[in-house]
Amino acid sequence: MKQIATLLLFLLFSGFCVAQTPVLPLYNSTKDVQGAYYKDLQQDFQRFVGEWKYQQGSTELIVRIQIKEEQFIDYGDITFYRDFLVAEYRYDENGIEKINTFSNLLTNHTNPYKYNMVGSIIIKPISTNPDVCSNCGPNDVIVDGTFNEPNRQIDFLDPRIIFRHKVENGVEKIFFTLYANGNVYVNENEGAAQNQFFSYTIPFGRYELIKQ
Template identity: 35%
Template sequence: MKNLLYSLLFTFTALSCKAQNPIISLFDGNEYLKTENAYYKDTYNDFDRFVGTWKFTDGNEEFTMILKKKVQHQFTYINRTYYEDTMYGEYQYIDENGNELVNTLSNIDNTVTNISEHKIFGSSIIPYKFLPKCEDCLSDERRLELSITDPNREYLNTNIVLRTIPNLTNATINDIELKLTLDYSIIPDGAPTLPRVLEYYTIYRLIKQ
């Protein structure tokens, strides 16, 4: 009887704690990191469109990216615990001469202490009103912005912006467009002078594999 009471008390406590996790939409929410134990959820499944293996090819040049979605991952920021749906990934880049400059694809399923240790990581959904003006933008379009780390230049603050676009030969599936952007970075003395992974602000079409 005593064990049963302990079991019921544990179950009630667990359910109570779970019930105290308010769900806030990643897209709609404007109270980010202001609520203890909040769960920032991909309520419209915007991430799902980008999950998979994607590849860009132009002659010898190749960029391959694997993206996955992690649901309700726990984070701690300035002593505040919260939960969040997030995207993470790894990539391979081969330049126009056939030289492999980066290949972290084998790390996609590695268990890491912090999910942000993956070379691609983030959860930023960009709504239409914040998109640059373009003729083919849809009125309800949403894009995904993630950080991407070059293992040879970890001091660079670079992001990729992704959008889905119709496949050229198969109307039932989508490709994605990728644009690499650079935030302000302090480049240290003696920084590597290796060729860059992709070109900044150039649009690349990636096809799902």
């Protein structure tokens, strides 16, 4: 009887814990519920998973994208879980490999921002507000996120990425945009922050990548 009572107590406690962790949609949520799990319930991220390739002459960009589910996020005043897209990349110019971060995908980071491309903001067309997703088809999905290049930090610059999934004439594509918020300053004042770099290895711009 004691074992049965213990088991019932355990099941009751487990059910209570589960009840305290609501699963909410990642898309179009405010991310302000303590302990919630913001899940990609519509499986929008799944469209982006895999290897994608851009090629223009001897210039080549390959991006490998994965999903990281239920990642713990601590903002100090609130903690919750959410799904992320993470990616790494290789960029070749004139047939020469300039950067390759693929090996970072082999590490299961507990912090998703340890990956060099991270996306968690989903944007979709809204018929009543076309500016939300301009030039989007009704089934297009956009993921907005952050970009990093190892060993190349640029003060005052906030690099961002946009992945836009689209099917054109039966061909599955993502349009990848690398851009930055902020401005790079050249400051010659003694003691001021000095930038060693003023751009990233991958040039800012928009790239059309094909599913491999």
